[in-house]
Amino acid sequence: MTELLLIFISTLLINNFVLSYFLGICPFLGVSGKIESAIGMGLAVTFVMTLATSISWLIYHLILVKFNLLFLQYVIFILVIASLVQMVEMFIRKFSSGLYQALGIYLPLITTNCAILGAALFMVSRNYSFLESVVFGFSGGLGFSLVLLVMAGIRQELEDADVPRVFKGVPLTLITAGLLALIFMGFSGLFSSI
Amino acid sequence: MNNRDNFLKGLWSEHPVFRQLLGMCPTLAVTTSAKNGLYMGMAVIFVLTFSSLVVSLIKKIVPNQVRIAVYTVIIATFVTVVDIFFKAYIPDMSRQLGPYLPLIIVNCIILGRCEAFASKNNLKKSTIDALGMSAGFTWGLFVLGSIRELFGSGMILGFTILGKNYNPLIVMILPAGAFIVLGLLVAGMNRLEQK
Numbered sequence: 500m501t502e503l504l505l506i507f508i509s510t511l512l513i514n515n516f517v518l519s520y521f522l523g524i525c526p527f528l529g530v531s532g533k534i535e536s537a538i539g540m541g542l543a544v545t546f547v548m549t550l551a552t553s554i555s556w557l558i559y560h561l562i563l564v565k566f567n568l569l570f571l572q573y574v575i576f577i578l579v580i581a582s583l584v585q586m587v588e589m590f591i592r593k594f595s596s597g598l599y600q601a602l603g604i605y606l607p608l609i610t611t612n613c614a615i616l617g618a619a620l621f622m623v624s625r626n627y628s629f630l631e632s633v634v635f636g637f638s639g640g641l642g643f644s645l646v647l648l649v650m651a652g653i654r655q656e657l658e659d660a661d662v663p664r665v666f667k668g669v670p671l672t673l674i675t676a677g678l679l680a681l682i683f684m685g686f687s688g689l690f691s692s693i
Numbered sequence: 694m695n696n697r698d699n700f701l702k703g704l705w706s707e708h709p710v711f712r713q714l715l716g717m718c719p720t721l722a723v724t725t726s727a728k729n730g731l732y733m734g735m736a737v738i739f740v741l742t743f744s745s746l747v748v749s750l751i752k753k754i755v756p757n758q759v760r761i762a763v764y765t766v767i768i769a770t771f772v773t774v775v776d777i778f779f780k781a782y783i784p785d786m787s788r789q790l791g792p793y794l795p796l797i798i799v800n801c802i803i804l805g806r807c808e809a810f811a812s813k814n815n816l817k818k819s820t821i822d823a824l825g826m827s828a829g830f831t832w833g834l835f836v837l838g839s840i841r842e843l844f845g846s847g848m849i850l851g852f853t854i855l856g857k858n859y860n861p862l863i864v865m866i867l868p869a870g871a872f873i874v875l876g877l878l879v880a881g882m883n884r885l886e887q888k
Contacts (some may be wrong), residue, residue, distance in 0.1 A: 521870045523803055524717035570777065573795050574769040583763055610761075613718045613799040620792040665883040669714055673876030678868035690877075 503634050505690070506627075510638040513687050515669060516614050516647045520621075520678040523614030528672055530605070537651035542643025543605040547587060550617050551580050552636030555619040556629050568671065578620050579608045616641055649679065696821055703825030709802045710833035711882040716802040720834060721871040722793050727850050730838030732786050734831025736779070736794060738824070740771045741803050743810040745823035752812045764807045795808045802830060840874050841865045 516522045523544070544608050555576055563569055588606045590686045591599045609615060622632045653675055662671055694702075709715045709764065716737075723733045747767050756761050776794050779787040787794065803856050806826055811819040845865035847855035864870045 511802050521718050521871070522796075522867065523722040525715075526716065528717065528865065570773060573773050573776070573798055574766055577769050578797055580763075581765060610765075611799050611801060611804060613796050616799050617718075617792060617796055620795055620882070624792060663880075665880045665887065670876045670880035670883065673872045674878065677869045677872030677876065680867070680872055684867070684869065 500563040503631065506634050507638045508689065509634055511585035511642040511645065512683065514687065515646060516617070516639050517641045517643055518676065518683050520617060522617040523612050523643055526608060526612055527643075527650065527676070528668055531647050531650040532654055534648065534651045534655065537647040538603075538644070539601050540603070540605045541609075541640070541647050543609060544612065544614065544643050545640030547584060547601075547606075547609050547631060547642075548615050549636040550587070550620050551554055551583055552618050552632045552639075553613050553629070554583065556622060556627070559623055563587070563669060572623070576616060580615050580619070584610050600665075610642055614639065620685075644678065646683075650676065653679075698819075699815065699818060700819045700825040700828075702851045703822065704830040704832070705829070707826075708829045708833065708882075709826050710830060710837075711791055711879055712868045713802075713805075714879075715805055716800045716830060717809050718796060719800060720830075720837065721875060723790055723870060724841055725845070725866045726836035726842040727835055727838040729786075729789055730834035731782070731831065732779075733790060733793070734827070736775045736790075737797060737800070737802070737830050738827040739775055740768060740797055741763055741790075741806060741830075742820060743771050743821045744768045744858070745801055746836070748807045748811040749814065749816045749819035760812065761808070764804060765798065766813075768803050768807070772797045788865070802826060809829055837871075837874060837878065840878075845870065852854040 510516070514520065517527050526540055526544075535608045540611065549611060558575060558579060559572070561574065563572060568575075584606055591606075618636050622635055627635055650672070654672065657675070666674075703709065707713060710717075711719050719733055719737075723729045744764070744767050748764055749761075772795055775797070776787070779790070779794060809824045814822070843849050843854060844862045846861050847853060847859040855888060862870075865874065
């Protein structure tokens, strides 16, 4: 249990997907302009990432390792993610129109979100057990949503700020992300006290 | 557009990192040193060139509805080739780049060029476009890696530049430094554009 909690907190705060692994930077720069879209994207990523790590774990350990097909790992993972996103989209559209309206436009974008494939690859390279992988995927998505939300809040304020023209938009967003990364580094002292 | 302009646009006017802001994840993650940036760039040159080549060859056979899936599988195949090559011949670099090498699969530059260019142009044009874009990506990574290595450790490509008494700015090789340096570089590019 302690192990799972450690994975949860370290993935959520200390080794945040966006701020320390640089995963999912494209949607981070793209949709962090508005709080509503940040929430939608965050939810969709958390959902898909949890599913993707669990299913990739099963396929990796039950099929690829067993039949010695590890060289197919990347091709299989990306196919799993792409078809998963497609299925989730169809499922949500059929059963929950409210959720579909909230997440719909973000779902297709997720296939090329490197955070999902990154989560699957990290899970394999760290030899996580099934339960650990699920927690890892879930907390990774949650950490992504958290940073996206914080960033969206800051960017909405920045829009009214008077900044030099060359810094408007992406440069300022990147520098703000750098400062956020510095702040999140403070969390790395969290475990020494336990 | 002639061949020369087609190649050069990737190096400057449509630079993938500084102008189009594509492929941010490897750009920020592996540029802790100039050398890592160079190797990452070379991997991307290989993958992008061959994926563009294949996509351009099969563009008429692939049904429109499944084209993205097909492109992704083609890209994943070439990335697997590079990954196995790196593991076999330069295992140290393979360890340094870690999961960021396989993450080339979801690098938006590759899928972006396949979809926006190679699927609409002939073999020669697509290859030239891919070479230009990936060369542009490589120099972007090299510059970013050099700046971070220079201030973060006083060296470039392992050669001491700033002298023994230089007190390294550790933050430059940490994630925060990556964001800040890239932000300043993009702002600098905007400034050049304005003139």
